[in-house]
Amino acid sequence: MLEVGKKAPNFTSINQNGEKVKLADLTGKNGIVVYFYPRDMTPGCTTEACDFRDNFARLKKFGFNVVGISKDNPKSHTKFIEKQNLNFDLISDESGEICEAYGVWREKVFMGRRGLGIVRSSFLLDSSLKIKKIYDSVKVKGHVEEIIKDIQEIQGK
Numbered sequence: 001m002l003e004v005g006k007k008a009p010n011f012t013s014i015n016q017n018g019e020k021v022k023l024a025d026l027t028g029k030n031g032i033v034v035y036f037y038p039r040d041m042t043p044g045c046t047t048e049a050c051d052f053r054d055n056f057a058r059l060k061k062f063g064f065n066v067v068g069i070s071k072d073n074p075k076s077h078t079k080f081i082e083k084q085n086l087n088f089d090l091i092s093d094e095s096g097e098i099c100e101a102y103g104v105w106r107e108k109v110f111m112g113r114r115g116l117g118i119v120r121s122s123f124l125l126d127s128s129l130k131i132k133k134i135y136d137s138v139k140v141k142g143h144v145e146e147i148i149k150d151i152q153e154i155q156g157k
Contacts, residue, residue, distance in 0.1 A: 008129045009101040015089045016077035030063030035122040036104045040072045040080035051144040056087050062151045
């Protein structure tokens with residue numbers, strides 16, 4: 001289980017363009033928000049992605065980048081980015097290794113059914129990939145605003 005103050009797992013995977021990317025290379029001047037979501041094009045995931053899109057300039061102003069991760073393939077990510085005009089990378093974790101490393105691949109209940117899946121979660125990391133905050137079982141509404149508030153507190157603004 002990951003803990004605040006510990007180093008987050010670095011990873012190399014494929015983005016929406018099929019390019020190999022490393023988490024460390026995607027990090028902004030002061031850090032990065034890594035968010036895990038269940039599926040491209042679904043209502044909650046679309047709302048969350050659009051909220052990150054709409055607040056991306058604010059996060060960049062604080063020196064933070066954003067990256068979304070799901071088990072969808074790069075082609076699905078490309079369609080999602082184009083349809084929603086997203087302005088950040090989406091990482092494909094088809095093998096589930098990144099989800100496992102971050103502890104977000106867990107049993108969950110959806111519409112009365114139990115099964116394994118990505119539990120919507122976010123991680124606020126500093127520029128050295130140290131975990132500043134863990135957001136587990138995220139509720140979409142107000143989530144990005146909560147992250148921005150936490151960044152402001154961390155930066156003393």
